[in-house]
Amino acid sequence: MQTFPFRHLNPAGPAYRRGWVDEAVAAIEADQCRTADTHLIRLIVPALAGIDIYLKDESTHPTGSLKHRLARSLFLYALCNGHIRERTPVVEASSGSTAVSEAYFAQMIGVPFYAVMPRTTSAEKIAAIEHYGGNCHLIDDGRALYAEAGALAARLGGHYMDQFTFAERATDWRGNNNIAESIFTQLQGEPRPLPDWIVMGAGTGGTSATIGRYLRYRQYPTRLCVADVEHSAFFDCFSSQDRSHVCDRPSLIEGVGRPRCEPSFVPGVVDRMMKIPDAATIAAMNVLSRRLRRAVGGSTGTNFLALCRLASDMRKVNQTGSLVTLICDSGERYRQTYYEPAWLKARGLDPAPFEAALSSFLDTAHPLALEFEDVTNPQNLLNPEA
Template sequence: MGWDVDALDLLRSGAPTPLVEFPVAAPGVRLLLKDESAHPTGSLRHRHARALFRRAVLDGLVTEGTTVVEATGGNAAVAQAWFARRLGLPYIVVMPGARGEERARPVEELGGECRFVTPPLAIYDAARKVEGHFLDQFGRAAEHDLADELFAQVRPDWVVVGAGTGATSATLGRRARALVAPRGANSHLDSAGRTRVAVADPENSAYFPGWTLDVSDYATGMPSRIEGIGRPRMEPGFRPDLVDLVIPVPDAASAAAVRRVREVTGLPVGGSSGTALWAALELVERMRAEGRGGTVVSVIGDAHPRHLTTYHDDTWSIAKGLDVRAHEQELFRRTS
């Protein structure tokens, strides 16, 4: 067999990640967490990295010995470094800002190389100048298998996900529209008989205002404090036409929600999981107020001990100006 055949075999899908029941104070409503931290790299980015590599191999852009390059500061680098190592490929990631050991160490332990660039938005041009194949997770579409896997497990009324590249919400929205249920088969689905997709968006991100105003190139120019999601501009992979709702979430609410996830599940998840959970609880609250039952799925991931010193820590949240306590009280009311 050739290298590409072996590579595609290594890039096949793994075991499905679990659905975890989460308590809500809304009779007849179920909230399920799709736990993407069960992946080998502990993150939803695992699926996207696998899809990017698979597409690049199929298109002949990555072959044996190709140096793979990316521009990112988050969990995508860890997931991509994991696949690069598995495929025996050199991996270079260009990260924004000054070198930080917490960001660099997980990538370097997998054999990747980290290069840091200032100002942050210069990472894309810097990555394009590196000799090799630029994966370009924001500009290159690569649908992954989350939607097929999830809808084989459950057909919820709503599925909620944070938006980074936009690829996940687009994949879910496209698949939800293709899987229209026969009329009357599930009275909880929308009038078209399909699951609806909601995007949870943190402060400073462009997705909520851009979606609301229907401005495809909307930009805030401001960085998100929530690792992994929120963008200063509407990315090409985000498809507003495949999203039913975008829910803005205060950063303090995201930080409070990550702590509630850990209390219930034991998982030290990151901020993006908290953002998605808070948005899911907004939908649960709406269903409760309307007297409707049904199921909401919130996609979570990125459970790592490093978050215990950030989102889960009072000293960190106070330093960031996040008033977590008020949101914790609201969370307790909604999830007890």
């Protein structure tokens, strides 16, 4: 296994100065000031008149994904807690997108960055990490991701960022330009500014925790649906209320799905969870890409199919309202995987039947003819008798 010999200086030594931390925080804050908010796109679906669908396009961040927000928060959290100082190596366990964004911020403040990732991570993500000066440390067994990242940080004398533990606490869920506050600000002028549901995939669990907490803090009636994928532990942990569930097979959908219930996942703020088959995720990705006339990533397909299930449920009872989900990243990162027929065939994935069913629903508003695991948190129902 590849190791890295770099060791930073003693944090207590004279080379470390508080002024450097101040400069690093200022650089990250200045980057945020230069960055406009991401677009909230309204997807026009004539057959679903009365149900407004919005897509928060996180692919337009400088590093191309939702994880840009998380990486910024994690760096500020680590800097302000004294974990990162001048020349401190930073290590992260990632399926790719978070590592791309963290490499960007590490380069910005001048510290070395190392990403521990599964060997199956897309070549496009590896190239992006290296573009920002990061080092890619690839391992064969994704279940060893956390242990190897911690061990590498110890060998380097660096800081293990550990997004899966610290995502939910690094972001200010009360506001301060978090994604939830951004969504509601952008909806203010819309016909139905308080959405019935926000749909979010489960990766670290940090974004769903931020959204769920914000909804309660602002006393909004909006509910949170978390979409999980095959070969992930989140759904089983939620449905059984047992955090000890694990999944031995790695998720095929990068950025979402984990082999364990991550510490940042907060099930108490989740109102409903769905488990989306991988082939259905790819189908929804393809359908949405055609309607947007640009490619989206796989986790966006997971989100979009769960949103369509909610829209179908609303249509059945003649309910009007609005729904929001995220475009997590661009499909350009997955040209050699999700958009490659040979890659899909080798993994036994056939999205065609799911595509037909989803396209029929969007064209006709007839009930969505797809069944998958779906569970509601009875403790969070706003109207238990409904």
